[in-house]
């Protein structure tokens with residue numbers, strides 16, 4: 001492994017020291033006190049122009065974009081400040097509400113646990129000790145009770161019982177009891193105490209010392225005796241013919257910048273910035289403990305805050321290189337996350353093979369470069385995995401694991417939107433919907449997007465034998481034309497091309513976006529979550545690039561009435577032909593819980609591929625050397 005210490009690149013995430021400086025200077029400059037909470041402190045990413053023209057020797061001013069929540073005036077402030085302490089901007093965002101902050105959650109839970117009404121209601125349910133109760137703070141992702149809906153920031157508290165110290169608490173949901181807490185005052189404003197249902201008692205053990213897990217295989221070691229084939233310069237990775245920059249944001253977590261591939265002697269740009277810009281989980285169960293659980297894990301929590309520190313040989317196997325990350329806490333402290341991002345190579349089976357008619361065989365093993373991180377948001381784990389392949393393909397895969405959310409209901413009841421996992425323990429149906437923001441720059445910024453479909457003419461002149469089919473390409477010229485759904489029957493995919501750069505056959509060079517396993521939202525568009533996450537009703541959106549348009553449900557989804565983000569921006573119906581465009585790809589899973597998802601769900605996957613399509617003159621895999629002399 002060669003790793004050079006280099007001075008920061010404009011896209012390197014802010015490190016712990018820089019974050020500390022930013023907080024210190026911001027407090028001094030703007031006279032911030034304990035009522036100003038640091039909701040987000042992220043790198044203020046320089047414009048594409050600055051980055052494209054940046055040279056190693058250039059000095060750049062590192063700056064942070066700070067989102068502050070002024071809890072005294074209930075105002076969001078967005079500010080930009082350099083690491084050296086120069087103020088660039090400071091403005092209030094009318095109507096915006098801060099995401100849920102960890103310190104506020106802690107305060108809300110403390111208040112709820114101390115509330116006499118809650119304590120009495122827990123007693124009625126057989127719980128004498130409130131310390132046995134695990135509460136979570138969730139945004140009210142549906143209608144806010146009418147008499148409380150006066151613009152306050154409110155959360156509600158689903159609860160579970162942990163009957164013994166190390167029990168799986170999600171096996172024991174407490175039914176019909178929630179505190180609604182004002183996040184800013186920390187006051188319990190309402191206690192919902194409805195139906196009492198016995199707390200399900202079947203334990204859901206999963207820890208090794210509880211289950212005695214003893215199914216063992218023989219050791220599998222990944223050995224790279226010469227070390228891995230990638231090198232790092234700061235946050236820049238060079239692997240095979242690829243180079244890219246790893247990034248990290250408090251809101252989106254793992255980000256990929258500036259992806260290039262060396263084609264013969266020429267370094268060719270493919271992507272400027274790739275991220276998973278939102279993750280929303282609509283719940284399809286109208287029961288009391290479930291219908292509000294429509295959280296935006298990215299926009300309402302800040303996914304990067306929940307990034308795991310990864311463990312060698314457990315989370316990641318082989319010759320691993322980690323990058324550390326850091327985030328600010330709401331009260332301006334710095335939380336370092338060692339081993340936040342994992343990078344390694346994986347054997348990926350055969351890349352290609354052919355046995356000639358004369359018996360001569362050529363076969364190549366394929367390898368992929370993986371950069372990944374995992375977050376834990378309450379009950380669930382999300383792994384974000386970006387893969388880079390030797391044939392020019394980029395793949396994104398979300399790995400979903402953790403524990404399904406649970407509610408209690410009467411044993412064997414007709415409860416049609418949930419699965420009964422154990423007697424009285426129900427797992428509501430829900431969807432995990434992700435939105436990738438793909439700022440692709442195929443051989444340059446000016447790109448166009450086409451839809452490609454396969455179709456057959458009726459039997460006749462154009463289809464004499466009935467088996468003929470062709471493809472049809474439709475160019476999107478305006479944003480509204482590009483809001484499309486998948487169509488597996490026509491093999492629909494989308495191709496992003498550069499009309500100015502032609503391949504060896506005089507066709508525009510391009511990459512195609514290929515949908516993988518996905519879903520379509522079941523929540524009605526007129527529902528609260530349907531309005532707030534309106535982006536999810538199309539699998540594809542294309543927009544004209546604008547650095548201020550980063551998140552598909554808008555910058556502040558918490559208690560937003562809806563319509564922000566993609567639906568709002570695309571009202572302008574901007575030109576997207578031969579422009580710097582961004583593709584937004586919406587994908588996910590419809591999770592109908594199985595008994596086998598309990599007690600901890602085996603990994604489910606959802607994602608997509610970006611594959612070269614007329615970008616290279618021939619397969620880049622041909623240039624890959626045989627892994628052994630006997631492979632050819």
Ligand SMILES: [Cu+2]
Pocket residue numbers: 400404430432591
């Ligand atoms: Cu799920």
